[in-house]
Structure formats: structure tokens, C-alpha cells
Amino acid sequence: MTRTAPDRRAWVEQIMGMPISVHVRGAGARDAATARAVESVFADLRAADAMFSTYREDSQIRRLQRGEIALADCSTAVREVWLLCGTALERTDGAFDAWAAVPGSPGTFDPTGLVKTWAVTHAAGHLRALTGLGFALGAGGDILVKTGPDQTPWQIGIEDPRDTSRVLATVPVADGGVATSGVAARGQHILDPRTGEPATEILSATVIGPSLLWADVFATAAVARGASAVDWVQGLHGTSGLLILTDGTVHRWGNAP
């Protein structure tokens, strides 16, 4: 178990109302180029927040929602996210619906559920460009990792939604994303698109896969879907994960690609 720990460094900033943690591991952890790359990550995420925040009345998304601008007037980024939300709707059989995410306002486009991991995936490009370095980029509980030259996987703990001071499970991840969605402390914030009501059957869904964005979409869809997600996740090729149901049942899976 003992190994020489590679040099390691961490940064944290609060962006989009959540902590963004960057950990790097490897020989270049203290290089100026690494610090610059991390600062670029934070800068990209702040820019995405300005564009997509539903809390900022002047964001493109709010203006789009109010009908002041059309989709064609929006930035490439907003249009890309719009298209991804359409793909997510299809890939989850309607369980992830960015047009049914605002309570009492069906049809209003709110891509908040996808923007975070979309922005993180783009921003992580600054870290991927660094050679000889592994990184873990955590954004409000969703994590993107890549190993360095030593190829030691990152050990990711999965929080217990019933006792958030406790880690329910751990999973080693070398290269990919870990996303967790759930009702938890922020309240029942995932709606079942079929009923418009908050989803309640799944306390927390964690999906691990090659893409953080799709892991997050699938985790959100699993919560929205409720107990039937136990069967549904079997069709998510190349992923593993964990579902914690309200009745205390814990379901785990690991699917071949």
C-alpha cells in the first residue's frame, strides 16, 4: 500500500454558488504553468456562469427565457448546450428534460442541470494540456479526473445522502467522471418530467463513466425516473454506479462497454 506520494497541490474557488476544487498530482504540481492553467479553469467557469446563470437577469439564458433574444442570437456556447440538452432528452427517454425543469413553467428552457458539467469539461482542457500531471476537478460534488504518468487512480468517496458527514462507498477512477445527483440538502430539486412533481424515490444516484457530462445527465435522469432506474441503469454501457433508494435499498452496477 505504501508508495512515494507524488507532489500534490490544490486550489479552491467559489463559482456558480458551489466550491470548485482543483487537485493536481505529479512533478509539475508547483510549476507556474500549472498555476496559470488552474486560473484559466476558474476564468472559464466564471464566464460560463455569466452566460448561463438563471440568477443573473442579464445572462443570455434569462434573456432567452424572457423571449428578448432568439436562440440564433445566442452565443455558440448556448446553442451547443441547447443541442446537448436535446440529445440528453433522447438518450434518457425523456427523463432528463431541460424544457421541464422549472416548476410550474413547462416549456421554459433551463439547462442548469447540464451547464455545470459542460463548462467543467471544457475548462478541464487547460489541465489536459499539461504534460506529466494528473488532475481531479471537482465542481459541487461532480468530479472529472485524469491520471498522470504514474497512472495511479484517484480514490473518489461517495457521500451518504442520509448522513453527509459519512462516505458510503469509494471507487477508484483513472480517467473519467463521477457525478452524483439527488434530493439531499438542496431540497427536492429534480422534477419528474412526466408528472412535473419532485422525484422522491431515489435519494441519490452516482454514475461513473468516460464522460462527466453524460454521467451527470444519467445520474439526474436516474433520480427523475425513480425506482425504475434500477433496471434502466443496466442499459448504460461502459458505466458503473450506485443508487440509494428512499427505502434504504442500495443498488450498484458495473456494465461492460
Add this chain to the structure above:
Amino acid sequence: MRRIIVALGTTATGLVLLFSWPTSWNRPVAAGGQATALGGAGTSQGTAATGASSNGSGSTAPVTSTVDGAVVQTPYGNVQVRLTVADGSVTAAEAIAYPDRGGTDVQISNYAIPILSQEAVQAQSAKIDMVSGATFTSRGYIQSLQDALDQANL
């Protein structure tokens, strides 16, 4: 509980045999195999071999031979593994046939199934690098486990 761990281990071993456990999905899977070190014994990636063979030239020690396993049909396609045996010990295992469903599949890693904390002793003591959860907000972050992990490395 021990049985589950063993089962997981067996699965992992099988996957290593199948896919050489690519730790990066940008790396071609077969490149992880060690057959290239065997001179003539290696075949080109993904080409099915024709039964057991030895690497012929055979004049120098140690005695190395390769053994091809049976073609196994799986829901994902046919799989065949080649073992390299040197002086009676298996020194390498390489997938010589694996499910061919286009370029992307072989590049995708398999992901480990999360290990429940009460299930494996190692998990309790395992060093955790980051925490995934649905509750993370700026307010809840203070004094969270993630906060502690960050502080330890700032």
C-alpha cells in the same frame, strides 16, 4: 463479504485479460499487451491466431511458449486470450480477439463498481482524494470532508 471481494477481483482479472485494462481511453488497447516483447510470437492487433504455437527459434533459454485460449462468445462479441508461458509461469496475457464494435468501444475503460465502506476493510482506511455528493453548495462546503481534503493540499 469476502466472496464479493473475490468475485470483484475475478471480474477485474477477466477484464484485464480482455482489455489489458486501459487506464487512458486515448490509448489503443492492444498496445498494452506484452506480446511485442516476444519477437515473432506476436500477431498484429486483433488478428485471430491459429491455435497453440511456440516461438519456434527455440535455441535460447528460458523456454518461452504461447498458448491461445478458446474463443469465448460473450454478449459483447468473441474474446480470445493468448498466454505467454516462460519456464512454466505465465508471464503475459494478451487479448488477441476482442469485441469489435467500432473504434470507440476498445478505447473506453471499464469502471470499477463502487465499494461499500462496510464491505471492504481497505475502503475504510483508503485514502480518499475527493468526495462526490449531491449536497455541495458553497454554504455546506465549509467543514465538509471535501473542504478538509482541499485544505490538506492547499
